[in-house]
Amino acid sequence: xxxxxxxxxxxxxxxxxxxxxxxxxxPQATIQDNPMVTELNDLKPLDGPVMTVGVYGFQDKTxxxxxxxxIANLSSAVTQGAEVWVIDALLQAGEGTWFEVVERVGMDNxxxxxxxxxxxxxxxxxxxxxxxxxxxFAGIILEGGIVGYDSNIATGGSGARYFGIGAxxxxxxxxxxxxxxxxxxSSGRVLVSVAAEKSIxxxxxxxxxxxxxxxxxxxxxxxxxxxxxxxxNYAVREAIEMAVIEMIYQGANQNxxxxxx
Numbered sequence: 311x312x313x314x315x316x317x318x319x320x321x322x323x324x325x326x327x328x329x330x331x332x333x334x335x336x337p338q339a340t341i342q343d344n345p346m347v348t349e350l351n352d353l354k355p356l357d358g359p360v361m362t363v364g365v366y367g368f369q370d371k372t373x374x375x376x377x378x379x380x381i382a383n384l385s386s387a388v389t390q391g392a393e394v395w396v397i398d399a400l401l402q403a404g405e406g407t408w409f410e411v412v413e414r415v416g417m418d419n420x421x422x423x424x425x426x427x428x429x430x431x432x433x434x435x436x437x438x439x440x441x442x443x444x445x446x447f448a449g450i451i452l453e454g455g456i457v458g459y460d461s462n463i464a465t466g467g468s469g470a471r472y473f474g475i476g477a478x479x480x481x482x483x484x485x486x487x488x489x490x491x492x493x494x495x496s497s498g499r500v501l502v503s504v505a506a507e508k509s510i511x512x513x514x515x516x517x518x519x520x521x522x523x524x525x526x527x528x529x530x531x532x533x534x535x536x537x538x539x540x541x542x543n544y545a546v547r548e549a550i551e552m553a554v555i556e557m558i559y560q561g562a563n564q565n566x567x568x569x570x571x
Contacts, residue, residue: 346551350399353558354569355407361567363400363492364414364448368393368550369455387459388486388546395547396452396490399554408558412448420445450501451493454553456546458487458507477517484510486542488549490557502560506553508545 370388393415400409413420424442431439469478487507491500516535561567 346399346548346555347402349555350402350551351405353404353408353555355404357568357570360410361408361450362410362412362446362448364412364451365393365396365400366414366417366451366453367455368396368490371455371457372459387542388456389543392456392488392546392550395550396454396554399551400452403554403558412446414448447495449495451495452490453493454488454490456486457489457505458485459542460485460487475518477515479515482512484512484542486510486545486549488546488553490550490553492557492561501566502557502564504553504557504560506549506556508549508552510542510545 370386370390370392372388375387397411400411403409424445428439428442431442470476485507487505489503489505491503493500514535516533518533518535562569
């Protein structure tokens with residue numbers, strides 16, 4: 311048993327002072343600054359007036375639950391509020407020179423507030439109530455949703471054990487897929503349709519000691535390790551931003567709009 315003490319102290323020290331690595335071998339699971347945001351902002355401005363677009367929702371169409379072992383997990387695998395990232399990506403395109411987004415997700419609240427303003431003005435400005443400006447309508451609508459979530463599409467790892475002392479590393483890759491389409495309100499024609507996917511990487515590494523002592527009547531076990539899981543919400547956001555960028559380029563290729571020289 312005394313021979314195991316230095317090993318245990320070494321493993322304990324490693325576990326206590328272990329820091330998250332800045333760079334991992336394949337797959338890369340470190341969360342860094344989102345490059346899609348920079349690419350969105352760096353888009354050339356639209357050659358023409360800003361397009362008014364309405365986003366009614368961006369639903370989870372996967373029906374998937376969070377992957378879990380040996381339990382029935384009722385939590386959804388992906389976010390149920392992805393329209394937040396859609397609106398954010400549209401507003402950031404070309405530093406706000408491409409799209410003007412009108413409120414449609416909370417349309418009921420807007421209508422109620424306008425009705426309250428109209429009633430208040432009618433009651434307190436009976437002779438000449440101030441008219442309420444008309445709401446702005448959208449010429450195009452962005453439709454779509456999260457259409458796929460595939461877990462454990464790739465798994466792997468490596469490990470070794472010698473006289474009860476071992477170490478192992480494992481990784482897992484999931485994939486999320488989003489689809490968007492731009493629809494003309496006047497004609498109902500689908501102008502552009504784009505799909506994009508993003509991989510989600512998870513990485514785990516650890517070391518352990520397992521030893522039987524005193525003629526097998528006692529067992530000694532020590533474990534240490536760490537894991538990194540890329541947030542699913544981050545992957546959904548990046549896939550949406552990627553799809554918006556591709557939508558803009560496809561529209562330019564179809565001469566639906568042009569980049570300003």
